[in-house]
Amino acid sequence: MKKRVTEVIQKTLQREFVLEKPTNLFFGHYATPIAFSLAKELKKSPIAIAEELCSKFDTEGIFQAVTPIKGYINFKLSESFLDHYATWALEHESEFGSDTHNESILLEYVSANPTGPLHIGHARGAVMGDALYRIGTHLGYKITSEYYVNDAGNQVDLLGLSIYLAGREHILNVAVQWPEEFYRGEYIVDLAFVAKEELGEAIFHDEKNIKHLSVWGKDKMLELIRSNLADVGISFEQFVSEKSLYGQWDASFTRLRNNAKTYEEGGKVWIRSTDLGDEKDRVVVREDGRPTYLAGDIIYHDNKFQRGYDRYINIWGADHHGYIARVKAAINFLGYDESKLEVLLAQMVSLLKGGEPYKMSKRAGNFILMSDVVSEIGSDALRFVFLSKKSDTHLEFDIDVFKQEDNNNPVFYVNYAHARVNQIFAKAEKSLQDIVHIKLENLSEEAQNLLFSALLLPEVLDDAFHSRQVQKVTEYLKSLAAALHKFYNENRVVGSEDEAKLLKLFAVVALSLRVGLRMIGIHAKERM
């Protein structure tokens, strides 16, 4: 819709302009403040310019009226244009809001270490990544979703050790000296018992088995993570193992060295990340020859860029923000365009329950488990609330709100609007086929506004994806649902003169709600 409008205006004005929506639909459906920017150049008042420009538009086709108000030029769409679009949308539900783009994008998210279950912090990045994936794919981008598995290094060793010691303490009943650092959650003890089942008790007799337990435990945790994700409807196209990329280190390292971006000092190899704005240079190879974590990420990003996507998006927890500079520096040093990498940060989440801080799970080792929250409020509510706020703001919410079945609960509210439309169709004993070709004309002001709002979904999706701000979708769904509830309360549909027209209008609203919800991974309810 916006595309068509832009085309038409472009053709008439023959210059660049900003197209926006008026704050009040009373003015029109679209508006441009172009007269303000022309005022200086033309040495005339914006008001005069706006009036002049308005007369250039013909009001036979797509626009019903083009009016100047206080320097703004306002465009009102014609009913026949809106009706055509509505009919098309109803007949092509799966294409509503879709588009084509050539850009290919590698979207990496979650990538939690396979050393424990997912906690609530991971959930925010997870649902955000998944929503971007769904929206972007719908918009026609070629997106690949990927999970990077840190299956090398200390943490996995620590996992093995923790299971081993838990087994000795709880299964062999021998006294154990716990080291300073280990994984504390009760899930470790559970794992030890599973290990006993699957591998036999003898595994805890010899510390040589720790290595084996590490790999075994890592696989188990990855399985758990996948099932946690599956519970909220998230799956990945590919998992990339850190370990499997290690063979490529020499090649990456050689390129860095040849570009003179590394140096040796104190027996270690450093990368000159300060050249590109990092606070200090970073070690990539330790004195004993083992590569650092950064080395792993250098290989991984080298590998990513070799795969030749147009764009790379990483979603990281906000606590990793300090890492962006060095990774971007490394990408640049490897000879790639680092601006192709976008890092989105998911800020911290704090949960309340009945106004009190949510109890940490002992099972998880003082984290809030994502699976606990999901079993309390469900996947839909979790998604909706996490996607309702800008990802870079700190978020606090009370999970009791999402158990209520009323206005407090936005998931419920939006679903209710959708179900309501279904109920009306049932009451009227009509189906979509009966009304899809009814012409929407001579609508009341309110009906026309509602129709227009419902048809905005495509541009909302577009905007949300481009700005990587998924809360625009949830905001839109809430306001569209509100508009429907309001209209419903003020207008009788079934049995009225305009029954067929209003049913069609409602069908468009329901369509928009349904597709919008689908974009954030929620299945719209037919009845409550």
Add this chain to the structure above:
RNA sequence: GCGCUCGUAGCUCAAUUGGAUAGAGCAACGGACUUCGGAUCCGUAGGUUGUAGGUUCGACUCCUUUCGAGCGCACCA
């Protein structure tokens, strides 16, 4: 101390990325045809957008100052 992110109604958050009178929900108060599902809707009240400057036709948005919060500042991942 340095860096990143953030500061909007009592609370939780929006604001078309520089545009028209800064909007929703909650909480408070007052209302709605004996209902196409009242699981909804309408109204009232609530703001110097943390502070102080600057940029311009125009600033919640950009720049500078200052205060406050969170996070980060590993040869851990």
